[in-house]
Amino acid sequence: MSIVQFENVTRTYTSGDHELKALDQVSFSLDEGKFVVILGPSGAGKSTLLNLLGGLDSPTEGKITVNGRDISTLSDNELADYRAATVGFVFQFYNLIPTLTVYENVELVSMITKNALDAKQMIAEVGLSDHLHNFPSELSGGEQQRISIARALAKNPKILLCDEPTGALDSETGVMILKLLLGMARDYGKTIVIVTHNQSIAKMADVVIRVKNGKIRSINEQENPLNADEVEW
């Protein structure tokens, strides 16, 4: 069943009398529970696409439907509700709050959503129960990224949006993070959308979307994606 639908979506940026179409008439749909990789060179429009899907921005034209709801015309307050209820974010540089402990960083989510899952349970899910009371600076990069995934999962989102989630990690640690994300799709039916420059990660995707100059160049479904263990870069 399709959980995401973009129909002729355009996002135009205007500066002075110059207009730039960061996304230009983009249409695609994604099925629930899939592991999706969006590939494309710098400036292709990947972050713009992820921001629109995450309700951090609205399209200039076109329609975006997520989980049966048209999110293209929501007010700022409605978008905040949509973000809290439907999507989780994982970023390249983790975005943890340095003055809060691991537990507090994840528990924070319960302040923005009614359906938050138990913070300790989510930290256990990413294998870091021994670090509940550590501060982010006391953890390795891979551990910090696992905490940011625990925080995203604590919102119990249907969709996890990841912008270069392994971009700051070595290959071995990156594979561990990808394994964790893949497990979220396979075991919990989450839809995982990863934006990356890294062609190797695309080998483990159910669906690969290639973007260039604001347009979709191709959408490929892969029947037999690789396991995370088989990927390296």
Ligand SMILES: Nc1ncnc2c1ncn2[C@@H]1O[C@H](COP(=O)(O)OP(=O)(O)OP(=O)(O)O)[C@@H](O)[C@H]1O
């Ligand atoms: N806020 C903005 N104002 C003006 N132009 C923007 C803005 N955000 C993005 N753009 C432009 O839109 C285009 C697409 O940018 P986007 O960040 O989506 O690309 P990207 O594929 O994510 O690139 P990267 O891989 O380098 O992050 C680029 O030409 C960029 O300069």
